[in-house]
Amino acid sequence: MRRREFLKVAATSATGAVLFAGCGRIGDGVPETEFKIAQPVHTPNDWVYGRDAWFATAAPPDQGGYGLIVRVFEGRAKKVDGNPDFPGIAGKSDARAQALVQELYHPDRIAGPQRAASRGSGQFQQISWDSALQEVAQVLRENGGDRAVLITGRPSSSQAAIINAFRQATGIRHAILEPDEFVVLRTAMQRLFGTSMLPYPDLGNAPFLLNFSADFLHGWIAPVALARAYGEFRQGRPGKRGLYYHVGPRLSATAANADRWFPITPGTEGLVALAIANVLLTEGSIPADTFRPYLTALGIDETRLTSEFTPERAAETSGLNAEQIREIAHALVEHQPAVVIAGTSAAAATNGFFNLVACFGLNLLLSNLNQPGGLLLNPDPPLAELRVPQDAVLSERQWAELFEQVRAGSISTVLVYRANPVYSLPPAVGATDALRAAQHVVSFSPFFDETTQLADFVLPDLAWLEQWGLQVPDPGPGYATVAIQQPVVQPFVDGRAFGDVLIQLAQQLGHALPWGSQEEATKALAVQLRRLSGGSVPGANDKEFLVHLQAQGGWWSEQLRGSATTPATRITSPRGPEFIGDTSQYPSVLLPYPSHTLGYGELAHLPWLQGLPEPISTNVWQTWLEVAPRTADELGLTTEDVVRLTTPQGTVELPVYVNPAAQPGVIAIPFGQGHTAYGRYAEGRGVNPLTVVAPQTDPDTGTLAWSATRCRIEKTGRRMRLARFEGNVPAFQLEEFPIVRVMAPSA
Amino acid sequence: MPRWGMVIDLDRCIGCEACVVACQAENNVPINTEDVYHQRRAIAWIRVERYWEGEYPNIKARYIPVPCMQCTNAPCEPVCPVYATYHTTEGINMQVYNRCIGTRYCAVNCHWHVRFFNFWEPKWPDSLKNQLNPDVTVRSRGVMEKCNFCVHRIVKAEQKAKVEKRALRTDEVTTACAQACPTNAIVFGDLDDPNSAVSKLLAQAEQEGRVYRLLEDLGTDPKVYYLKKIDVAAAAEPAATH
């Protein structure tokens, strides 16, 4: 490489800003003089011998999109932590963020662009970027426009801007694949409060939290920000300790931290919420006129609320007793301003949308919206370009329709970026058949996941720590916040940022997008933030602004806050949950749950996360079934017995974990495993619960109700060893030496 | 001279294990594969134990992060025939890997089971080695290893202070687990500095009657302090359950 080219690369690519270093040339790479003297020939351009550099960047959107700092030593990313300056997280992180370096250096990363020997053969051969781009451009020339669809996971905010420009230039449709529970949650927020940005429960100031099923400390929407707030909620205010009640069907690791856990039948969260509203109304503890928007949203009036949704009626279906429901209602009134949240399995029932509206709606009764200690609504992203289009997020029903069009041939080209429909959608949706039937499939995944295996071309994206971008944390801390993502190292393989590839493809098709690269797009959008009010980043001109932005890791303005609207029309109606399968044949309810580290399986390729004990069972690297001790006794089962699980949808065989906290009649099973591809750490272990979940949807949103299937289990007589942390370190019960000491709040 | 210690507030801990991965990343702990778990040889310098209490539906899952207790009178130290485990002047119970001959007496003598033996040569695919922390040695087969309060971070901070000709500042250095812990359940610092976060926390919690140490009665004087979990259902002091 000639020196000039070398400097160009160094200046434009992987050398971002060194955080806290006070370096005058931040953003422009290492000063030129240093190159002349010290730069070795065969090392990465940002190699600095023996000295740590901390770069600010951002977490992926599905992890909360907050600010990170990464320790880089001799050109290699070593450690990921939270950015101490970033709002809401104050330097904290979680296991998922820590594991980002394993994505970067994963041994199974795709080394460069590939062409399939034949579709589905699993055989690929490496080709050059030039020919890959040419061939894919040719495909789009012949089968682009409305004959093509681009399927992505939730993009970062700047990627959304590029995708949008690409979509407008080429006419290609964009479809976003997100876990169903989040689709329901966003729809509920949109229709209940008029914003598709997620709300932030202000736990740090709240005396009381009522949570319906949301696994908010372990994977749900913004685990780091919420866990940090939870710490403050418990012990951050001298003399005051927040009280937390959890209503939900499973003692999740989140529920395990509650002061009281109220186990209920899956999907009855909304009915319990209505019964609580009933108590508040009939006892007159909250002014009656406050109820209007709540009742309007649910399409009922006061008389119906007081007559039909009594604690006694809710007790019949929910499994709680009326007294418990009254107790929760009283706690809400006694500890103002209380905050109420709901999610995870509550959203994944056949009445998921109703559940969320009924539960989140309680915040309206408590008049806590945008109040300290209440539910803070977040503003839309500060720039219109950074909005992730909500209408591109498809429900289960819409996915089925889309794949039908692919099968029928009206869509012939499928482009897939960081979404894995073959794995993440239930088989009944028909993603696999559709991709087989499609004329062209192009994947941009950095790994050979199940969907990528069915591609003709793979144009591998860079790892998260190698790219530029802007990320609006969702939920933010109640005010406008943008994190800047910058490459902390040089690309480790011959990949290209997805945004760059879209821009290059558009160019080949004769459309110039407004920016020449993902980096340019990021910077062009970022400097626009300078003109907004109250921003936290100083800068007399754009260049200076960018330097500070990169060093600080983000931009935020406490002046730009979310505002609340209340529903003026009916948006749903009260409904109990429905289950597929009749009780006589299928006595139990199957309750899948997202894994605290692997999520819905998207992080199953990272060995640290695979090897991290699930907090309740302490199991690792596998899929298991959780049964209650009573059920186990009845069937003569012990932990590690293999059982046959049958639902109306199918059968799988899995080892049992006898979970002392499991509800009799509920069989829980973690999401995350069951990959047939996706690298050496994910492949061939466990099962994907979606294969036995009936394709039942919530009529309000059309999303998959994955907690609406009944099941039965039978002993097979076989046993299988479950890798488990419990018992790894020998434990002795010593009466006089209690391990976890506990005391009462007042003591 | 500092005396390093740690306070773990069990009322804040949520059992998320961010501390566990942060420690693995910082200290080059080998990947705990499925096999290793089957052999009961997983290595975790800090682990989060889950204890059950009560019965459904009044059942509790309790979490407790367990790193090395850094005993002042450490029972693992005198039994080492080769002085591979010793006490630093700053109170850290240290392990010299290249002196260890793998007798495992120290593990036998540790009541908290926080010392781990390398039964195997640690293995990483070549590419993952790029992530290894150059400040920490990779331990080889046949030696014991354990939490040392991220001593390399402490040494670095002390060297930096020396170069800058100043004393180490209060709370200038922290461990990887404390840095990651999203709830701030883990706090690290100088127990002898009355202004440090740990000292202040301990003073406050002492008044509330929340401070205790694991197996304290054995008299080893651990430097990891726990703050009792608060439970609305618990009976008044001295309620102690496990």
Ligand code: SF4
């Ligand atoms: S990181 Fe903190 S909250 Fe999470 S398990 Fe460890 S000590 Fe507990």
